[in-house]
Amino acid sequence: MFIDKNHFDTSIERIMKKLDVLDTKVSKKEKVKYTVDGESLLDNQDVCMMLNVSKRTLQRYRNSGELPFKQIKRKTYYLDSDVQHFIKEQFRKANRDKFIIDTT
Numbered sequence: 001m002f003i004d005k006n007h008f009d010t011s012i013e014r015i016m017k018k019l020d021v022l023d024t025k026v027s028k029k030e031k032v033k034y035t036v037d038g039e040s041l042l043d044n045q046d047v048c049m050m051l052n053v054s055k056r057t058l059q060r061y062r063n064s065g066e067l068p069f070k071q072i073k074r075k076t077y078y079l080d081s082d083v084q085h086f087i088k089e090q091f092r093k094a095n096r097d098k099f100i101i102d103t104t
Helices: 005-031 044-051 055-064 080-103
Strands: 039-043 070-072 075-079
Touching: 039 044, 039 080, 044 055, 044 075, 044 080, 075 080
Parallel strands: none
Antiparallel strands: 039 075, 070 075
16 A cells, blocks of 8 residues: 555644644643742652652651641642752751761
């Protein structure tokens, strides 16, 4: 079966237009960030990537109370400031532990 060049070109153009529309929709969706009082809300995936931890480790941080969170319609969110505070606390703990180890 052979397809003439014009028919092929037309088909490719239609496919490319549809891909452009999909790309635009995906790009718009990626830009949506939720905020509370002007502060960004992060979801589990965002925080896992920021901390380089698994979802289970993130759940341990929530369960232990180390990392505050909010639940909205069964989805977990974290305030950006809470995550930044958590990171600073982890650095402090690591430095304190390092200092204790170095002195013995």
